[in-house]
Amino acid sequence: MSQIASKHKEQRIGVFVDVQNLYYSARALYKKKVNFKEVLQAAVADRKLIRAVAYVIKTDVFAKEKDFFGALEKFGYEVRAKDLQIFYGGAKKGDWDIGIAMDTIEFAPKLDTVVIVSGDGDFIPLVQHLKRAMSCKVELVAFKKSASSKLIEEADDFIDLEKDKKFLIS
Template sequence: MPAERQVAVLTAELASLTRTLEVQAAQIAQLVRVQEELARKVAQASAQAPAASQPPALARVGVFVDAANIELACDRLRHRVDWKKMLDYLTEGRQLVRAVAYSPVHDDPGVSLETQRFAEPFLEKGYRVVTKPLRRFSDGTIKANVDIEMALDILEMLDRLDVVVLVSGDGDFQRLVEVIQSKGVRVEVVSVGSSTASNLRQAADRFIDIQSILQRVRA
């Protein structure tokens, strides 16, 4: 084939290839534009759509038990409370941070905790048991007040709690309840209705009468 003919053929093929590449480039550019437009619409839709609701955080709860006060109150019901069932009831749907039972114990350190009237019901039930020896006074009376220990422990933990459950009917705790509430923490009082001071019931955000839940927490 003459050289001129070969050059003409190659020139024609090159022109054809160039047109093909130009067409492909145009198609690619169009595809890129379509993808960019699609991405833009998706971003707009995401921005306009309501944010997916997050599951609410579980309320952090601390349970504090005035063991002697509540056990004596429950004695009047002629039924024993299973304190593991009670703890499960009080923390249902919530996050337990701490459960503590405050119990007076015999002043003889040789007496085992398992035989202590007010400590034994809380052993191995999910509670930390804090004890205070009974004091014998010259007039023959015996007393072991755990109010201060309870109050100090609760106040020290407030920054880690959303709810304080106070298991006692002692009206002396009214001021403690008010201080807790002033820090933005909810207070629930649990006791036997007939053995609970009215001022404590009124101060609480919620009062739970053990008589009303006895079927769920009875031993």
């Protein structure tokens, strides 16, 4: 982390959540699910929330996902969904990296702080751009054990979801 970001009540923040990254990290590390309500509360930290977006991938079990997506909306997230891509031969792909990057850059002029909820090292250039070109503070929320150490280093502040059990659901 380059510096500790100061947090104050008037600070305008946007929270951008890579749901798949957190889901698979929690499942691999703890065999549990993420408490996205607690994640949002920790990310906001009594500041002025301008926007919270959860980026999800729709798969073939849409009935279960529909309830989950509805819960995310109740917690205060705008849910952006796209279909899982299945390629010839069975390979699957589903990520929102470019979409998250585009949205954070679009909203950065309206924000003091961008909170990226992901440990994906692909976001390193985005964090660098938001800080350098957009003059935003960037905070990261992720599980340290599965997060890119370079991404953590680039962020102004880091919340390690491993530090508190409230972020996990059995």
